[in-house]
Amino acid sequence: MAQSAPFGQRLGKILHLKDAPPTLTTRSLRSLELAVTETRNDDPEPGLSGSLTAEDAFLVSLKLHDYPDCELWERGKSLMKADVRAGATYLYDLKHDPRYVIDKPFHSLFFYLPRSALDSVAEQPGTTRVDQLDCQLGMGHDDEVIRHIGASLLQGLRRPDETNQLFVDHMMIALTAHVAQTYGGLRRISKLPRGGLPxxxxxxxxxxxxxxxxxxxxxxxxxxxxxxxxxxxxxxxxxxxxLPPHQWLLRRRIDTAKQLMRVRDLPLSEIAIAAGFANQSHFTRVFSTMVGVSPGAWRRGAQGAPD
CATH class of the missing domain: 1.10.10 (Arc Repressor Mutant, subunit A)
Structure with a gap:
């Protein structure tokens, strides 16, 4: 069913945020929207959260802040209280109208996964279909994979101009597959061919x-x-x-930047843009991490090297 607004905007509204929270999206599975959103409010106005449209979709939430004594609702009723711990992962079925009482500061990542995306993962050769995710109310999971993916995407949410679409696609597809396998019982019934491309x-x-x-x-x-x-x-x-495609592209950016610094007397700011980086700061940070020295230091060494 088509939604009237992007996921981040809808989520921000039901959590009573003043502004739409930062959101990254991909449409690389059946052209479906998968999204990740960071939600935070250090001084919320107390009250019950709103409702998202009931649909055949799931929220996977990585909590970044403790939330003790959280009052949880489903299907319009208060069902229980639970201590929510930072670093834990929680799953919610949107058909059940999950809500909670907002009365303390909160900080979370929410991943939006439509059922059709899980079905798309299960359509790969040698796999079984996902029946239902393990969405036990108040049950937190110690999930290192989701913490790793969440930490990577959190950097992208905070620097959207420096985040390329291939990276977002890769991370969100990896998360969808992990959720299907870990919480949906997806299993392979035959080995997939492991050959590369011609x-x-x-x-x-x-x-x-x-x-x-x-x-x-x-x-x-x-x-x-x-x-x-x-x-x-x-x-x-x-x-x-x-290498996965997004990492191959990052290596190619670095190689392009090195070529430009060797043969042309261009400002680093122009080299950064020509090599596909958002700006010189982005270029310097990535280059220094991958190469071990700053672009300026590398250029001085390259220019001083004998032909």
Whole structure:
């Protein structure tokens, strides 16, 4: 069912936030919207949260702040109280109208996963369909994978101009598959082929990725160029190159920047944009992390090296 507003805006409204919270979205599974949103209010006005539209979809929430004695509601009734712990993962079925009493500061990440996205993951060869997620009210899960994905996406939410779409696609698809397997009983009934792409397909995929160093292309678009599903393409590309598409693109950005610093006397700010980075600060941070020295220091060393 079509929604009248983006997920982050709707979630912000039911949590009584003054502004729409930061949100990242992907449409790389059946062109469905998957989203992650950071919600925070250090001084909330007490009251019951609102309701999201009842639909066949789930919320997966990574709590970033303790919330003791949380009063939980479903289907219009107060059912229990539970201590919510920072670092724990909770699952909610939107068909059950999950709500809670807002009376303390809160800080969480919410992942929006429509049922159709879980079905799409289960349509891969050799897998079974997800029947139902383990959405036990008040039950927190110690999930290291979701904490890792959440921490990675939290940086993207806070620096949206520096976050490329391939990275968001990769992380959200990985989260969907993990949730389906861990909480939905998804299992493989046969081994998937693990071969990589033929050389001509690797070349074509790399050319497509390199034509958009800024990373605005989606995984779905790149996979469609070769006639593959997103999951098959990502797996085969990684087998062939040793890297998932978003990391391959990041390496290519660094290589492009090095070439520009070797052969052209350009300001670092212009090199940053030409190599697909959001700005010089973004370029410096990523380059220093991956190469071990700042771009300026690397350039001085390269220019001083003998031909």
């Amino acid at each position: 050389a001509w397909q690797v070349k074509r995929a790399c050319e497509k990725l390199e034509s958009d160093l800024g990373g605005t292309f989606s995984l779905q678009l790149v996979a469609a160029e070769l006639g593959f599903s997103v999951s098959h393409f990502s797996r085969a590309f990684r087998t062939s190159t040793g």
